Amino acid sequence: MKCIYFLLMIYKKDGCLYEHIRWGEAFVIVYSVNDRHSFREARELLGQLSKLKLPSYYTSLLLGNKRDLDHCRQICVDDGHELSLQYGCQFYEVSAAENFAGVSLAFQSLLREAKSVQLLKSLPIRRKLGVNSVSKVLGNIFGKNSKGDRKKRPSLSI
C-alpha cells in the first residue's frame, strides 16, 4: 500500500496558509497556555481549517504548549478541551521546555489517527465509508458514546 502522510505545523500565519491547508492531511495547531492571543489565533485557524477542508476528512491536533508556566496561565485546560470538542480534534497540553515525551506522544497519536483515515480512504469504492461513517468509526475508537454525548477524547498532560 502506498501512503503519503502530510504533516503541517501551523503556528503563525504566512502568505501560503491556504495553500498549505489545501494539500495538508494532518494539522497541528499550537497555542501557549499563558497567551490568550495565541489561543484566539488557534480558534481562528481551526475555523479556517474546517471551512476549507470539510467535507473531506482530515486529522487535527490542538496542542497547548508551555504548561509548565502554570503561575501565568491564561487558558485553562477545560477551554482547550472545549475548543477541541468543537472542531473534533485531538487535544494535549504539553511543555516542550520540560519534556519532549509529551510532544512526541501527541504527534504519535495524531499520526496513528491519520494512518487510520488513510486506511479507510484506501478501501475499495463499494466499501468506502462516508465522512459521517468515518467520524463514527473514529468516535468509537476514541471513546465517543453512541448516544452522541460530547465525551472528552483522551488527552495528555505531561
Ligand SMILES: Nc1nc2c(ncn2[C@@H]2O[C@H](COP(=O)(O)OP(=O)(O)OP(=O)(O)O)[C@@H](O)[C@H]2O)c(=O)[nH]1
Ligand atoms: N517555559 C516554556 N518555554 C517555552 C516552551 N516552549 C517554548 N518555550 C520558549 O518560548 C520562547 C519562544 O519559543 P519559540 O520556539 O521561538 O516559539 P515562537 O513561536 O517563535 O515564540 P512564542 O510566540 O514566544 O512562543 C523560547 O524562549 C522558548 O524557549 C515551554 O513549553 N515552556
